[in-house]
Amino acid sequence: MREHRHPFIPFTPPRLPIDEGLERGHRFYELLDARRSVRWFSPDPVPQEAIELAVKAANTAPSGAHQQPWRFVATQNPDLKKRIREAAEAEERQFYDRDVPDWHAALERLETDATKEFLEEAPWLVIAFAQKQQNGKKTYYTNESVGIACGFFIAALHSMGLATLTHTPNPMTFLADLLGRPGERPYILFPIGYPAADCEVPDLTRKPLDEALTVTDGLA
Structure with a gap:
């Protein structure tokens, strides 16, 4: 029996048969492979419970020293969404006016511009904030931790249809001001809803497995 200086509890998840585990893995991959980023949203309402469930899923993410350095702020308020859109578009216009040819070329196939009507059209806006400090103390591995939590959040939303x-306009400090989150850094702005009936997405392909995974024995 190990001795601990702090409370520990047993962790004994069920050991799945290999075939069942792989089948679950295939189903999970197929679920996420159907996910796409959407810029055209239906006005149909989304229950607050769905947002709450997605944040609960985000809260299960691992984080540095279990500090969970994130805060999700959600709004349906039309006036606030309008103000967020106006401020985001002001930042985006400056970006699109800058001479960054490589980045503009990379965005070309997405056909995006400084107009972000989805920030008003989506029923919900949720902003993930990164907390560099908690109760006056520094947090560690903040960016990594918040990034993982946001990944869980996205997967949970997709699982609910x-x-x-x-969306990451740069800089995003206006979000901390508009939402009264001093000392926290806006990390990602999520418009959330059901895809519009006439929604379209770019015809893209994902990186093949042999470009994403290297299996090695560690020998030179």
């Missing part, structure tokens, strides 16, 4: 987009 909802769509989103990882």
Whole structure:
């Protein structure tokens, strides 16, 4: 029996048969492979419970020293969404006016521009904030921790039939001001809703497995 200086509890998840585990893995991959980033949303309402469930899923993410350095702020308020859109578009216009040819070329196939009507059209806006400090103390591995939590959040939304987009206007300090989150850094702005009936997405392909995975024995 190990001795601990702090409370520990047993962790004994069921050991799945190999075939069952692989079958679950295939189903999970197929679920996520159907996910796409969406810029056209239906006005149909989304229950608050769905947002709450997605944040609960995000809260299960691992984090540095279990500090969970994130806060999700959600709104349906039309006036606030309008103000967020106006501020985001002001930042985006400056970006699109800058001479960044490689980045503009990379975005070309997405056909995006500084107009972000989805920030008003989506029933919900949820902003993930990164907490660099908690109760006056520094958090560790903050970016990594918040990134993982946001990944869980996106997967949970997709599992409920909802769509989103990882929108990151730069800089995003206006979100901390508008939402009264001093000392926290806006990380990702998520418009959330059901895809519009006439929704379209770019015809893209994902990186093949042999470009994403290297299996090695560690020998030179």
